[in-house]
Amino acid sequence: MANIGVLMEIEGGELKGTNFGVLTAAHEQGKNDVYAIVPGEKADAYKDALAAHGAKKIVEVSVSGADLSKSPDLQARALAAAIDEYSLKGVLGLASPIGRDIFARMAADLNLPLVSDAVAVDFDQKTVRKSHFSGKTFATLQLDAEVLLCTIRPNAIEAKEASEAAEIVAFSPSVSDPGRVKVVDAKLSASDKMDLTEAPIIITGGRPIGSADNYKILEECARALGTAAVGASRAAVDAGYAPHSMQVGQTGKTVSPKLYIGCGLSGSVQHFAGMKTSKVIVAINSDKDAPIFEKCDYGILGDLFDVVPALTKALKES
Amino acid sequence: MQIYVCVKHVPDTAANIKIVGETGYNDSACKFIANPYDEYAIEAAVQLVEKQGGEAVAVTVGPESAVGTLRSAMAMGAARGILIKTEEQFLDTDLTARALKAAIEADGKQADLILTGKGSVDTEGFQTMYRLAGAMGLPVVNEIVKLEVGGGKATVEREIGAGSREVLEANLPCVLGATKGLNEPRYPKFPDIMKAKKKPVDQKALSDLGIDPSGAKTKLLKLEAVPERSGAKMIEGAIPDQVSELVRILREEEKVL
Ligand SMILES: Cc1cc2nc3c(=O)[nH]c(=O)nc-3n(C[C@H](O)[C@H](O)[C@H](O)COP(=O)(O)OP(=O)(O)OC[C@H]3O[C@@H](n4cnc5c(N)ncnc54)[C@H](O)[C@@H]3O)c2cc1C
Ligand SMILES: Nc1ncnc2c1ncn2[C@@H]1O[C@H](COP(=O)(O)O)[C@@H](O)[C@H]1O
Numbered sequence: 001m002a003n004i005g006v007l008m009e010i011e012g013g014e015l016k017g018t019n020f021g022v023l024t025a026a027h028e029q030g031k032n033d034v035y036a037i038v039p040g041e042k043a044d045a046y047k048d049a050l051a052a053h054g055a056k057k058i059v060e061v062s063v064s065g066a067d068l069s070k071s072p073d074l075q076a077r078a079l080a081a082a083i084d085e086y087s088l089k090g091v092l093g094l095a096s097p098i099g100r101d102i103f104a105r106m107a108a109d110l111n112l113p114l115v116s117d118a119v120a121v122d123f124d125q126k127t128v129r130k131s132h133f134s135g136k137t138f139a140t141l142q143l144d145a146e147v148l149l150c151t152i153r154p155n156a157i158e159a160k161e162a163s164e165a166a167e168i169v170a171f172s173p174s175v176s177d178p179g180r181v182k183v184v185d186a187k188l189s190a191s192d193k194m195d196l197t198e199a200p201i202i203i204t205g206g207r208p209i210g211s212a213d214n215y216k217i218l219e220e221c222a223r224a225l226g227t228a229a230v231g232a233s234r235a236a237v238d239a240g241y242a243p244h245s246m247q248v249g250q251t252g253k254t255v256s257p258k259l260y261i262g263c264g265l266s267g268s269v270q271h272f273a274g275m276k277t278s279k280v281i282v283a284i285n286s287d288k289d290a291p292i293f294e295k296c297d298y299g300i301l302g303d304l305f306d307v308v309p310a311l312t313k314a315l316k317e318s
Numbered sequence: 319m320q321i322y323v324c325v326k327h328v329p330d331t332a333a334n335i336k337i338v339g340e341t342g343y344n345d346s347a348c349k350f351i352a353n354p355y356d357e358y359a360i361e362a363a364v365q366l367v368e369k370q371g372g373e374a375v376a377v378t379v380g381p382e383s384a385v386g387t388l389r390s391a392m393a394m395g396a397a398r399g400i401l402i403k404t405e406e407q408f409l410d411t412d413l414t415a416r417a418l419k420a421a422i423e424a425d426g427k428q429a430d431l432i433l434t435g436k437g438s439v440d441t442e443g444f445q446t447m448y449r450l451a452g453a454m455g456l457p458v459v460n461e462i463v464k465l466e467v468g469g470g471k472a473t474v475e476r477e478i479g480a481g482s483r484e485v486l487e488a489n490l491p492c493v494l495g496a497t498k499g500l501n502e503p504r505y506p507k508f509p510d511i512m513k514a515k516k517k518p519v520d521q522k523a524l525s526d527l528g529i530d531p532s533g534a535k536t537k538l539l540k541l542e543a544v545p546e547r548s549g550a551k552m553i554e555g556a557i558p559d560q561v562s563e564l565v566r567i568l569r570e571e572e573k574v575l
Contacts, residue, residue: 011479096479097461097476097477097478097479098478098479100444100460101460101461104444104445104448104449104460105448105452105458107445107448107449108445108448108449108451108452108453109452111412111452112535113412113535113536114445115536116437116442116443116444116445117442117444127539130442131442131544132440132441132442132541133329133331133335133439133440134331134439134442135544136335136543136544137335137337137343137541137542137543137544138541138542138544139441139538139540139541140538140539140540140541140542141536141537141538141539142536142537142539143535143536143537144534144535144536144537145535180456180457180458180488180489180492181457181458181459181486181487181488181492182486182487182488183484183485183486184473184485184486184487185484185485186478186482186483186484186485187475187482187483187484187485188482189480189481189482191480191481193480193481194480195479195480196480197479198479198480201574201575225575226575243481244498244499245477245480245481250331250354250439251354251498252498258574259568259572259574259575269331269332270331270332273331276544277544279572279574280568280572280574281547282564282568283550292550293549293550293552294547294549294550295546295547295549296547296550297547297550297551298550298551298552298553298564298567299550299551299552299553300552300553300560300561300564301552302557302560306557307557307560307561310557310558310560310561311561311564311565313561314558314561314562314564314565315565315575318562318565318566318569
C-alpha cells in the first residue's frame, strides 16, 4: 500500500470542480491512500467534498513567513517536500495554467519525468496516455521513475463519489524560495465567467453568429444547460465577435467537456484539435453537407438562430 | 541584448499523421514548420533587438531538415541559427534541454534572455523551458502574453484562466515561454527570405557538445490514431420536436445533462 498525492486548485476561495476528476484518477489506483494537498490553511471548508471523492488525508501546506501564491518556485518546493514527508509514489494535478506550471517546476527541480495534460494514468504499469499532434493521436508513455508526476486534462476523467474519512493534517516544510520569480500583481477578470477548460458543458458559436451581441442567445442557453460555458471559433474571434479567451482549438483552448454543442461551426481540423476528446458532440448547422456532421455524435439541421432559442426553451421546460 | 530563441521543427498541424509500426509515423509525408508557439518567441526576440540592439539567435535540436525551420526564423529576423543534429522522431525533453543549454553555452556569449514557445504541438510536453531554466539555474515563466524588458529585469503577464492574469517579475537572464496574445508574428517578405538564405547556420552533433543521448526517463510505448466518430445521428422533425428529442437523448441515453 502506498500513497498518492493530488494537488488541489482553489479559485476565489472555492475548490475548482475539475479537482474531483483528478481525485478519482488517484483513488482508482487500487490499494492506495489519496492525499489531497491544499495550499494554505483553510482546508476545513473543503473537508466534506474531498472526503466524498476519496481523500483519506488532507494536507494543508504552508511555509512559515511566506505567501505560497506569490512564488511558484516555493510552491513547487513545498509540494516536493510533501512527496518525501508522506512517501508519495506519485502526485497528480490539473493541467491548468497553474498546475502545468507548478508540476513542471517540480519535475525540473527533482529531475523526474513528467507528463503534462494526460487523459489516463496507470500507477501499476507506470504508463500515461496523452494526446500528441494536436489531438490527432494518443501516445502511451512509460515513465522510469520512483515518483510519478502527471497533470490531468480537466474533465478528461469523470469524477466519482468514493467516501473516505478524510483527516486534516498540517504540513509546514522548511523549504526556501530560490527567489527567482515573483508574482507582483494579479489582474482578476471582472466577470464571474467560468473558464472554458473547467466547464463540463460548452456551447460554441462560429462565424455565422455575426456579432458580439448575438452570443447572448448562447449565454442564455448555457444557463439553461446548467454549469456551462460559451466558446467561439477562431473565425468568430478574428471577426471581433468574441475575445481570444473564448477561442477553442489549436491556437485557442483545449477542452474536454462531457457535452460540446457546436452552433454554426464548419468542423475545421484546427477547431477539432481543441475539442475532439469531448464525450458527446452535438452540431447545429444549416447546411446538410457541413463537414462537422461527419465528425460528431448528434446533428440538428437548421438555422442556429431558430434552433438555439428553441433548445433553451426545451431545457427550461423539461 | 543577446537573445536565444528555441525553435522546434514540427509537422504542420494540418498534416495527416500516418502511424508506422508501434511508435513511429511517416514524417516524409508531412510538411514541417516552425512550432507555431515558437513564432511568438521569435517575434518577441526580434522586436527587442530592433528596440534595444543586440542579436537574436535561433536554436533547434532536430534533423538536418530542421535547417528549414531555422531559415524561417532567420527570415523573421533572427541573425543566425544553431542546429544540434539528432535523427530521432521523438526527443526526450530532458535530453533536449541539456542539448539546448550546451549549445547556448558553447556559443560563447552571455545570454540575456532565452525565449521558447509555450509548448510543442507534436509532443505537447509543456516542460522543456522549465528543464532548460532548471539546468542553467535561471528564472522561468511560461505562457506569457505580455513582456517588458528593462532595468535588468523582465516583467511579464500570463493568463491564469477565464481572462484573469498574473503579473510576474524575474531578473535577467531568464527563460520565458511565449504564447498567442504576446504579439502578431510577422510574415517575412521575399527579400527577407532571400537574405535568410545567406545567414550562417552552425551545425553540431550531440557528441560535439559532450552530450550522452542515453538515459531517457520517458519511453513511448505506443502511438495510435484517435478514433474518428463515424458520423452524426441526425435528429429529424420540426425544430421543437428535434430539440426535445435532443434533450431526451442527452439526459436519458448519454446522461450528460
Ligand atoms: C494555423 C491555424 C490555426 C487555427 N486555429 C484555430 C483555432 O484554434 N480554433 C478555430 O476555431 N479555428 C482555427 N483555425 C481556423 C479554422 O481553419 C477555420 O477557418 C475556422 O475554425 C472556421 O470557423 P467557423 O467554423 O466558425 O466558420 P465557417 O468555416 O465559416 O463555418 C460556418 C458554418 O456554419 C454554417 N452556418 C452558416 N450560417 C448558419 C446558421 N445561421 N445557422 C447554423 N449554421 C450556419 C455553415 O454551413 C458553415 O458550416 C486555424 C487555422 C489555421 C490555419
Ligand atoms: N527540439 C527542440 N529544439 C528547439 N527547441 C525546442 C525543442 N523542443 C522543445 N523546444 C522548445 O521548448 C518549448 C516547449 O516544448 P515542449 O516541452 O516539447 O512542449 C517549445 O515551444 C520550444 O520553444
